[in-house]
Amino acid sequence: GxxxxxxxxxxxxxxxxxxxxxxxxxxxxxxxxxxxxxxxxxxxxxxxxxxxxxxxxxxxxxxxxxxxHPENEAVSQTDVDLQTEPENFPPSVEYHVTLRQ
CATH class of the missing domain: 1.20.5 (Single alpha-helices involved in coiled-coils or other helix-helix interfaces)
Structure with a gap:
């Protein structure tokens, strides 16, 4: 038990x-x-x-x-100007644009 x-x-x-x-x-x-x-x-x-x-x-x-780089500064300073007429471009930007074409 x-x-x-x-x-x-x-x-x-x-x-x-x-x-x-x-x-x-x-x-x-x-x-x-x-x-x-x-x-x-x-x-x-x-x-x-x-x-x-x-x-x-x-x-x-x-x-x-x-x-x-000065050319980049020139481009960034003229970003606003890019909307205006081409003759208003500073020479450095015109040069930059020519290079890229």
């Missing part, structure tokens, strides 16, 4: 315990996968951000360099 019941309870406890350990192992694996996934995504995000920063820096340097 009582001894048999206790034995059964012990066997059930052992089974529940081993089931729980298996479940725990699954959860830990899943957590490990999620952490790895997050690390990978973070790394990709960092890479993208650093590329954006490099591109932005490169573009700023390009703009600074472009602005140092």
């Amino acid at each position: 009582l001894l048999a019941q206790l034995t059964t309870s012990k066997e059930e406890l052992v089974k529940v315990n081993s089931d729980f350990k298996a479940f725990q192992a699954c959860v830990n694996d899943e957590l490990k996968n999620l952490r790895q996934q997050k690390e990978d995504e973070d790394a990709l995000t960092q890479k993208a951000l650093s590329e954006i920063k490099d591109n932005s820096q490169g573009f700023q340097n390009f703009t600074k360099t472009a602005n140092k």
Whole structure:
């Protein structure tokens, strides 16, 4: 009677315990996968951000360099004049336009 019941309870406890350990192992694996996934995504995000920063820096340097060239300054100063008659063009712009034709 009582001894048999206790034995059964012990066997059930052992089974529940081993089931729980298996479940725990699954959860830990899943957590490990999620952490790895997050690390990978973070790394990709960092890479993208650093590329954006490099591109932005490169573009700023390009703009600074472009602005140092006098012919570009002449063109940008006369952007407004381009809508007026050709005889109003400063010589530098006329020269610039001729080159590109």
